[in-house]
Amino acid sequence: MNLLKKGFKRGGVKLPEHKETTEHKKIINAPVPKRVKIPLQQHIGKPAIPVVQIGDEVKEGTLIGKMDGDFSANIHSSIPGKVIGIGDIYNPNAQKSRYIEIEFKGNIKYWEIKNSKWDLFSKDELLERIKNAGIVGMGGATFPAHMKYKPPVPIETLLINGAECEPFLTVDDRLMSEKAVELREGIRILKKILNPKKIFIGVEDNKIEAIEMLEKNSANEYEVVPLRTRYPQGGEKQLIEAVLKVEVPSGALPFQVGVVVANISTIYAIYEAILFEKPLYERLVTVSGQIVKWPGNYKVRIGTLIHDLLHDCQLFINPAKIISGGPMMGYSQLTDDTPITKGTSGIVVFSKEEIKFKKEKPCIRCGRCMQACPVGLFPNIMYNNISINDLQSAEKIGLKDCIECGACSFICPSKIQLVNYFKSAKLNLKRNISLSLNKIPRVKGFEYGKEK
Amino acid sequence: MEKKNKLFVDPSPHIHHYDSVSKIMWIVFISLLPAAAWGVFYFGLPALNVILASVFTCLITEAVFSVWRKNSWKLIGDGSAAVTGILLAFTLPPYVPLYVPITGSFFAIGIVKQLFGGIGFNIMNPALAGRVFVMFAWVGAMTSTAFFIPQADQSFYYKDNEKSAITLEAISSATPLGMLKNYISGKISSPIPDYKDMTSDDSVIDGIPASFPKSLFESEILDNQDKNNQTALLNLYQLDSSQTEYQLKKDLSSNEKETLKQILNISKKEKSSASLLYYKSYTKDLFLGKAGGSIGEVSVLFIFLGGLWLLKRRYIYWHIPAVFIGSVAALTFLYALSKNLILVPEYGAVKNAFLFAYLHVLSGGLILGAFYMATDMITTPLTLKGQIIMSFGIGFLTFIIRIFGGYPEGVMFAILLMELLVPFIDKMSKPKIYGWKNNE
Numbered sequence: 001m002n003l004l005k006k007g008f009k010r011g012g013v014k015l016p017e018h019k020e021t022t023e024h025k026k027i028i029n030a031p032v033p034k035r036v037k038i039p040l041q042q043h044i045g046k047p048a049i050p051v052v053q054i055g056d057e058v059k060e061g062t063l064i065g066k067m068d069g070d071f072s073a074n075i076h077s078s079i080p081g082k083v084i085g086i087g088d089i090y091n092p093n094a095q096k097s098r099y100i101e102i103e104f105k106g107n108i109k110y111w112e113i114k115n116s117k118w119d120l121f122s123k124d125e126l127l128e129r130i131k132n133a134g135i136v137g138m139g140g141a142t143f144p145a146h147m148k149y150k151p152p153v154p155i156e157t158l159l160i161n162g163a164e165c166e167p168f169l170t171v172d173d174r175l176m177s178e179k180a181v182e183l184r185e186g187i188r189i190l191k192k193i194l195n196p197k198k199i200f201i202g203v204e205d206n207k208i209e210a211i212e213m214l215e216k217n218s219a220n221e222y223e224v225v226p227l228r229t230r231y232p233q234g235g236e237k238q239l240i241e242a243v244l245k246v247e248v249p250s251g252a253l254p255f256q257v258g259v260v261v262a263n264i265s266t267i268y269a270i271y272e273a274i275l276f277e278k279p280l281y282e283r284l285v286t287v288s289g290q291i292v293k294w295p296g297n298y299k300v301r302i303g304t305l306i307h308d309l310l311h312d313c314q315l316f317i318n319p320a321k322i323i324s325g326g327p328m329m330g331y332s333q334l335t336d337d338t339p340i341t342k343g344t345s346g347i348v349v350f351s352k353e354e355i356k357f358k359k360e361k362p363c364i365r366c367g368r369c370m371q372a373c374p375v376g377l378f379p380n381i382m383y384n385n386i387s388i389n390d391l392q393s394a395e396k397i398g399l400k401d402c403i404e405c406g407a408c409s410f411i412c413p414s415k416i417q418l419v420n421y422f423k424s425a426k427l428n429l430k431r432n433i434s435l436s437l438n439k440i441p442r443v444k445g446f447e448y449g450k451e452k
Numbered sequence: 453m454e455k456k457n458k459l460f461v462d463p464s465p466h467i468h469h470y471d472s473v474s475k476i477m478w479i480v481f482i483s484l485l486p487a488a489a490w491g492v493f494y495f496g497l498p499a500l501n502v503i504l505a506s507v508f509t510c511l512i513t514e515a516v517f518s519v520w521r522k523n524s525w526k527l528i529g530d531g532s533a534a535v536t537g538i539l540l541a542f543t544l545p546p547y548v549p550l551y552v553p554i555t556g557s558f559f560a561i562g563i564v565k566q567l568f569g570g571i572g573f574n575i576m577n578p579a580l581a582g583r584v585f586v587m588f589a590w591v592g593a594m595t596s597t598a599f600f601i602p603q604a605d606q607s608f609y610y611k612d613n614e615k616s617a618i619t620l621e622a623i624s625s626a627t628p629l630g631m632l633k634n635y636i637s638g639k640i641s642s643p644i645p646d647y648k649d650m651t652s653d654d655s656v657i658d659g660i661p662a663s664f665p666k667s668l669f670e671s672e673i674l675d676n677q678d679k680n681n682q683t684a685l686l687n688l689y690q691l692d693s694s695q696t697e698y699q700l701k702k703d704l705s706s707n708e709k710e711t712l713k714q715i716l717n718i719s720k721k722e723k724s725s726a727s728l729l730y731y732k733s734y735t736k737d738l739f740l741g742k743a744g745g746s747i748g749e750v751s752v753l754f755i756f757l758g759g760l761w762l763l764k765r766r767y768i769y770w771h772i773p774a775v776f777i778g779s780v781a782a783l784t785f786l787y788a789l790s791k792n793l794i795l796v797p798e799y800g801a802v803k804n805a806f807l808f809a810y811l812h813v814l815s816g817g818l819i820l821g822a823f824y825m826a827t828d829m830i831t832t833p834l835t836l837k838g839q840i841i842m843s844f845g846i847g848f849l850t851f852i853i854r855i856f857g858g859y860p861e862g863v864m865f866a867i868l869l870m871e872l873l874v875p876f877i878d879k880m881s882k883p884k885i886y887g888w889k890n891n892e
């Protein structure tokens with residue numbers, strides 16, 4: 001009975017999941033790359049300051065970028081070797097950033113549990129260690145963890161986001177299935193830091209194995225909440241609505257309703273950082289797509305180039321489109337020379353046959369976008385406003401509350417890139433400039449090299 | 453994998469729903485084809501001509517205007533013009549001269565749709581607007597060709613007096629809705645069609661009808677006669693060439709007339725049972741699509757099935773037809789009950805009211821309107837709440853126009869009127885936005 005299952009109230013869409021290719025593939029280590037390019041900007045906030053120079057020898061986990069202010073995060077080397085270059089590169093999310101290039105040399109380190117008695121640490125000490133390990137939110141928002149888990153007010157609930165509603169991606173699913181015990185330990189650490197009254201894990205009900213394992217290993221630390229499989233169940237606000245039946249007021253942050261949301265991968269990183277004293281220099285990445293010979297869930301070192309990773313996974317034919325993240329909110333890449341960062345949860349590749357570029361047609365007022373919107377906005381009316389350059393009217397009917405989930409663009413039969421307009425319009429509003437429609441960056445299916 | 457590999461870049465999301473506008477439109481078009489086929493089968497080639505003229509004019513007009521508005525003529529491929537064409541044809545009588553569908557389609561696509569900015573910008577359903585346009589533009593052609601005369605009568609009269617118009621009164625009294633309306637207002641005394649009204653004088657000889665629809669003649673009347681009468685009748689009536697009705701064979705002697713009158717019991721006293729017989733066969737015909745009407749109206753069954761298919765594919769929402777049909781049914785039922793309307797004396801008040809509601813729901817293109825016109829995405833509110841408000845409004849207006857207004861028909865005007873209110877309904881039926889207090 002789908003209707004009785006918990007889920008967010010408004011809208012949402014049912015997506016083709018495409019998870020079957022990787023959801024039963026065990027987590028394995030990706031081959032250590034010969035060289036990595038580690039961006040210094042892998043988080044929101046200021047980029048880290050480089051603390052190494054060309055020619056320096058580094059080890060795995062050596063600090064190479066020091067955080068610049070509270071909203072920044074430390075960056076560590078992901079392979080042992082020598083710094084051979086510093087330059088500029090585009091992050092997977094099209095942000096320009098400095099990078100440090102390291103060439104592999106030496107031996108891989110084996111990490112052992114050092115602090116099995118982490119319980120002796122104080123709350124602040126734990127936070128300090130998380131901060132030093134450079135942990136950020138690994139669901140994609142990349143908000144520095146030591147800030148996120150230090151809310152200014154005491155909180156009621158710790159909500160763990162295991163929904164993973166994006167198609168193709170299965171890393172959280174695998175983590176929950178294989179590392180339930182470790183995750184429980186990570187949750188205990190967070191519990192000590194946050195001291196919440198209740199802990200829930202929201203998991204979409206298509207992850208049967210994960211739910212089973214979590215429940216088996218819960219030890220009454222947390223409660224597993226199966227959720228309706230519906231996009232965007234993993235949106236922070238939607239998850240809160242689904243599990244706790246409260247709405248986060250417009251413009252507010254979750255802690256204002258007494259909730260902190262944590263991502264599965266982040267919890268695992270915290271577990272490793274506290275018990276192994278291992279900084280965040282590798283993460284789980286799902287590599288998937290029909291043309292991938294060995295799709296799977298890989299432990300990939302940060303800074304590995306997509307090119308190298310795909311080479312290791314073997315492609316049948318050359319890809320025509322590479323997406324970092326899930327296909328709903330991920331970014332398509334200009335080049336495969338882009339490094340994996342802390343926020344990259346998946347790499348999805350499409351062949352030329354699989355991408356069909358559809359021209360935008362006029363809105364036929366079918367109302368599907370409105371019915372799909374999990375926030376309850378009128379995407380087509382906002383689109384109309386934006387297209388006559390009336391950003392203020394769009395703002396009045398809720399443009400700023402758009403979570404940019406893309407459900408509206410997905411469902412639109414006229415193939416209007418609604419969410420793209422909303423992102424541009426929000427940026428314009430923020431910068432207080434008002435561009436006419438033809439100046440709003442309408443990224444159309446251009447080819448690499450032709451347009452910037 | 454070599455370098456300098458060309459990669460496509462576009463904004464998220466990178467997957468899309470498989471439905472596209474053209475797919476939706478063509479499937480709507482296909483869902484209308486069975487009903488069109490039935491219309492052609494039932495009315496013959498003239499109906500096919502009307503449909504083709506209408507669809508092709510729509511396509512051509514769309515192409516011409518698209519080019520004029522600096523778009524590609526290929527826009528007609530999205531199928532919306534074809535849907536407009538077939539829907540417009542469905543609302544027309546089958547025997548109209550072809551300039552009626554042609555001008556109607558031109559008006560629908562050229563004026564109502566393209567001049568307002570093309571697909572998505574029209575504020576009225578083009579097919580309906582085109583229909584109303586031809587109704588006023590070609591009053592003569594539209595009325596002389598009659599909407600509601602069943603095929604049997606139609607072919608009979610049409611052949612005889614090709615051009616001479618049957619008067620509007622005669623026709624509207626032949627439509628069940630018009631007839632009911634006249635009956636309620638006291639213009640006619642009996643709630644069944646008086647065949648005398650419909651026929652020119654020489655087709656009724658001393659009160660003996662010159663023709664009967666086959667079903668009425670065979671199954672119902674003869675059942676009540678004994679064998680001798682049956683033989684006598686069959687001696688005097690014969691099936692006409694189209695096999696749909698019985699016609700008098702020859703001039704009758706006064707003796708024969710007397711016998712016939714006796715057999716047929718055409719007298720005031722017998723009216724009651726005649727009306728029972730009439731409604732029994734009529735209600736069945738209505739659903740199966742044998743009751744006459746415009747091209748698309750005849751086949752309630754096929755329209756209904758087509759609509760169900762669209763519902764299943766989620767191209768239309770069930771709320772609209774359900775609320776629309778439900779509100780018309782409920783209102784007419786209550787009205788008949790309150791008026792204590794008696795159509796068939798043998799039935800009780802409730803059953804009569806039910807019959808009245810049934811007739812209203814199944815005739816006059818209401819099913820076509822409910823599944824295909826009121827659900828037109830472009831001209832319906834965006835939210836479910838708005839759609840429910842709108843379809844109730846349509847049902848209510850249909851009821852008002854049909855019962856109290858000047859026309860026996862109300863669906864078209866009701867839909868067009870409510871479409872004008874859509875922007876207002878949209879404003880009133882905003883959903884609550886996440887995290888907002890009272891949408892402030």
Ligand code: SF4
Pocket residue numbers: 369372373374375376377379401402403404405406407408409418419422
């Ligand atoms: S992208 Fe924004 S407007 Fe579109 S469905 Fe998501 S929240 Fe609603």
Ligand code: SF4
Pocket residue numbers: 362363364365366367368369370379380383408411412413414415416418
């Ligand atoms: S889904 Fe697309 S076509 Fe439909 S109302 Fe929204 S913007 Fe218009």
